[in-house]
Amino acid sequence: MRFDELGLAPELLRALADQGYTEPTPIQAQAIPVILAGRDLMGGAQTGTGKTAAFTLPLLQRILAFASPSPSPARHPVRVLMLAPTRELAIQVYESVKTYSRHVPIRSCCVFGGVDIKPQIAEIRCGAEVLVATPGRLLDLFEQKCLNFASVQALVLDEADRMLDMGFVPDVTRIINLLPRQRQSLLFSATFSEEIKKLADGMLKSPVLIEVAKRNTVSETITHRVHPVAAEAKRALLVKLLKSADFNQVLVFTRTKIETNRLARELQKAGIAADSIHGDKSQQERLKVLEAFKEGSVLVLVATDVAARGLDIDELPHVINFELPRTPEDYIHRIGRTGRAGKPGTAISLVSASEVEYLVEIEKLIRIQVEQVPVAGFEPEYDYTYPPSGKRGHRRPLPPPPALAPLAAPRSERMTGRNAQREGANRASNGRFPHLAADGFDFSKPYESPAPLVAAVGNDADRALHHSERPHKPRRPVAALLGGLGRK
DNA sequence: AAAAAAT
Numbered sequence A: 001m002r003f004d005e006l007g008l009a010p011e012l013l014r015a016l017a018d019q020g021y022t023e024p025t026p027i028q029a030q031a032i033p034v035i036l037a038g039r040d041l042m043g044g045a046q047t048g049t050g051k052t053a054a055f056t057l058p059l060l061q062r063i064l065a066f067a068s069p070s071p072s073p074a075r076h077p078v079r080v081l082m083l084a085p086t087r088e089l090a091i092q093v094y095e096s097v098k099t100y101s102r103h104v105p106i107r108s109c110c111v112f113g114g115v116d117i118k119p120q121i122a123e124i125r126c127g128a129e130v131l132v133a134t135p136g137r138l139l140d141l142f143e144q145k146c147l148n149f150a151s152v153q154a155l156v157l158d159e160a161d162r163m164l165d166m167g168f169v170p171d172v173t174r175i176i177n178l179l180p181r182q183r184q185s186l187l188f189s190a191t192f193s194e195e196i197k198k199l200a201d202g203m204l205k206s207p208v209l210i211e212v213a214k215r216n217t218v219s220e221t222i223t224h225r226v227h228p229v230a231a232e233a234k235r236a237l238l239v240k241l242l243k244s245a246d247f248n249q250v251l252v253f254t255r256t257k258i259e260t261n262r263l264a265r266e267l268q269k270a271g272i273a274a275d276s277i278h279g280d281k282s283q284q285e286r287l288k289v290l291e292a293f294k295e296g297s298v299l300v301l302v303a304t305d306v307a308a309r310g311l312d313i314d315e316l317p318h319v320i321n322f323e324l325p326r327t328p329e330d331y332i333h334r335i336g337r338t339g340r341a342g343k344p345g346t347a348i349s350l351v352s353a354s355e356v357e358y359l360v361e362i363e364k365l366i367r368i369q370v371e372q373v374p375v376a377g378f379e380p381e382y383d384y385t386y387p388p389s390g391k392r393g394h395r396r397p398l399p400p401p402p403a404l405a406p407l408a409a410p411r412s413e414r415m416t417g418r419n420a421q422r423e424g425a426n427r428a429s430n431g432r433f434p435h436l437a438a439d440g441f442d443f444s445k446p447y448e449s450p451a452p453l454v455a456a457v458g459n460d461a462d463r464a465l466h467h468s469e470r471p472h473k474p475r476r477p478v479a480a481l482l483g484g485l486g487r488k
Numbered sequence B: 001a002a003a004a005a006a007t
Helices: A010-018 A026-036 A051-064 A087-100 A118-125 A135-143 A169-178 A194-201 A231-243 A257-269 A283-295 A328-335 A353-366 A401-408 A411-416 A419-428 A460-469 A478-483
Strands: A041-044 A080-083 A108-111 A130-133 A154-158 A184-189 A208-211 A222-228 A250-253 A274-277 A300-303 A318-321 A345-351
Touching: A010 A051, A010 A087, A026 A041, A026 A051, A026 A208, A041 A051, A051 A080, A051 A087, A051 A130, A051 A154, A051 A184, A080 A087, A080 A169, A087 A108, A087 A130, A087 A283, A108 A118, A108 A135, A118 A135, A130 A135, A135 A169, A231 A257, A231 A345, A257 A274, A257 A300, A274 A283, A283 A300, A318 A328, A328 A345, A328 A353, A345 A353
Parallel strands: A041 A184, A041 A208, A080 A130, A080 A154, A108 A130, A154 A184, A222 A345, A250 A300, A250 A318, A274 A300, A318 A345
Antiparallel strands: none
């Protein structure tokens, strides 16, 4: 399959050729014809598979059919709106739009918070067919009457499951309700929880579902590894790992902004070229640090989940989870920063006893049992393996030192002693995930997160049921918001 | 119980 078989305009093919691209990735080959045909689309694909170009190219082509050569702003109304969950991601999408539109008379513009709004107002006044934005600033500009959505023909939600989760839903819903009902809607993400899928269905008209690789899977070029370690020993272990020859450029994730700062400082003290990025830093600082990391003057970037999604860092070999993320989906996004475009990558997680439950959820979601490798001198006091009872998050104190050896031994060896007990369970899960099968997990069905991101979606009967199950908990007002979500 | 996104 080649790009020139997809019916794209010569000018777009030329822009692709400028980048050295001749063959579409699977998501591009499947999504481009669907988008050209004007259909709604839900696109699930692993990170690093060319999602951005998959929607940018055909949307540019659709605008092209009506493009105006006139310089008047009135003749360049917003036709395509692209929303992203972080400012850096919006910039990245915008750069892609710029790249592919270089040979066509289409204007584009990018707006996001954290920077002076005036230049953005000036730019919008000049007119742009493609507008890339983060939700807050877009609404700000709308309230200042700088924007008119009347001519929007297509909406793209990049990282759609994030755009539709609790924190974003109010803003995104407001924006959607400002757009013309008659429009094309495209949703893209590497992960779609069942809850988000339901919510998304409400805003799509007979959508085409494209799942290139299976939903909620990770790149096969990534090697996963867990180092069990006591929480107090994590920093020392991280320093040791980073100082070992195996590492050069590394992205390290923590769970809080404060820990991000503290850890970066500690690494600097240890003589490691580290810096941190999180949402409390100024936008200028965020971009500067990211740039330093991309060009290589910063070798270790310590980040919150602000950097978990979409960021395309060239040939990043390693991601380390200093702390596991709260939701298993975020693990997929975090480690998706490595192993991009078929290149190899390693994803290492430092897991303490309190995080074992997160690990179990992650292993279920990605359907991989991650190898656990204790590091000499950092062996934890607890055994992190799953006990025969199958009870999650169980931890038991290990016998004194001599018994540390079995913990360090390969997992398979430890398993053998329990084989008899687990035979039945093993068969149920093809023998691949004995501890999960023992827990009653069905591998023939898609995984459903036990903690709904959205409290209640669906018809009144569903809601009533949900309500009666948990009379003690007040329902969140999400249902009210959903009522207005682009229902036709 | 956290991070992101407007000021």
